[in-house]
Amino acid sequence: MNKKKLLLWLSPFLLFSLYWLGIYWSLSNPMEEINYAENGGWMRYVMFKPFTETIGSDRIWKEDEGFQTYPYSDEIVGGQEELSVMMIRDSSEWVYWYEYQLNENASVRMSFKYDSVNKVFLQRNVYLYADGQTVEGSDFLKKLSTYGKGRTWLRNQSKKVAEQYILGTWFKNGSSRYSLKNLGDMKIGYYKLIEEQ
Template sequence: MKKHFKKILWLIPILLFCLYWLGIYLSLKNPMEEINYSENGGMMRNMIVKPYTQTIGSEVPWKEDEGFQTFPYSDKIVGGKEHLAVTMFRGTADWFYLYKYKLDENTSVNLIFEYKASKKIFYQSDLYLTIDETSYEGQQLLDQLAAYGKDRTWLKKQSKKVVEQYILGTWFRNGSSRYSLKHLGDMKIEYDKLIDE
C-alpha cells in the first residue's frame, strides 16, 4: 500500500504540470490566439502545438532578441505568381500578413490582413494595386484590374483564398485542428468594403 501511495505522490506534480499546460491551451479562444501562442507562448508551447514558423515552411528561426520579424510562406504553400509573408511581433498577437499577386513584371495586387487581438477580429486592412511605384485603390484599382481581365469577384475570391486556404487553412492542416473555418471560436473575419459591395 505504501509503495502505491509513493507512486501516486510522485505522479501528482507531473499530472498537475500537464493539467496546467492543457489549461493554457484550452484557454486559447480562437485560431489566431493558438498561432500567436505557438511562437510567443514560452518554453513549453512546443509540447502542445508546433511552432507557427514550421507550419508555414519557413526555414528562418525566430530570433529571441528581436521585437518583430517577417517570415515568408514556403513556395510549397504559396508559389508562382503569389507571395505571402507574416510579420510577427513579440508579446502581442497583433500580427499582419502581406500577400502579393503579380499580374506582370511591374504590376501586382497587394492584400494586407491584420489580427486585432483586443477586438478578436481578423480583417483585411488594405487592398491596392501597384504599377511600378504608383498605387491604385478603390475604383481606380478596379479600372486597372480590368485591363488584366479581372474584377471585384476575382478580388473577393483571392481574398478568401488567402485567408481560408493559405493563412487559416495551413494552420488547421499543419498546426492545430481544434478550430476550423466553421468553428473560429470568438474570432470574426472581415473583408475590405470594396469587395463586399
C-alpha cells in the same frame, strides 16, 4: 500509506495536465494558437510545431528580435503569388502581406491583421500597385478590369489568402483543434471594397 505515495507520485503528472489544460483553453481562436506556437513558453513545444516551421521556414524566432518577417514557402504560395508574415514579439497582432503579380509592372497587394481586442482577423487594405503608383478605391477596380479581373476575382482571391493560405495552412500543419467551421471566438472581416455589391 500506499494511497499517499501514489498521490505524491502522480501529483507532478496531474499538475502538468492542469497546466496544459489551462493553456489549451486560454487559446480561444487559431490566431492566438499561432502566436503561442512561436512566442509562448516552454509548453509550446509540447502542444504545437513552431509556426515558422508550419509555413515552411527553417528559421526560428530569435530571442533578441522584436519583430521579424518570414515568407511562406513556395510549396504553399508560389508562382505569381507571394505571402509573408511580420511577427511582433509580445503581440498577437501580426501582419500578413500578400502580393499577386499581374505582370512585370503591376501587382494586386493586400494585408491582413489580427485585431486581438475585437477578435477579428481583418483584411486591412487592398490596392493595385502599377508603374510605381498605388491605385485604390473605385479607381482600383477600373484599373483592375484592364487586366481582365474584377470584384468577384478579388473577393475569391481575398478568401483564398485568408482561408486557404493563412488559416488553412495552420489547420493542416499546426492546429487540430480549430478549422474554418470552428474559429473559436474569432471572425474574419474583409475589406469594404470586397464586400460591396
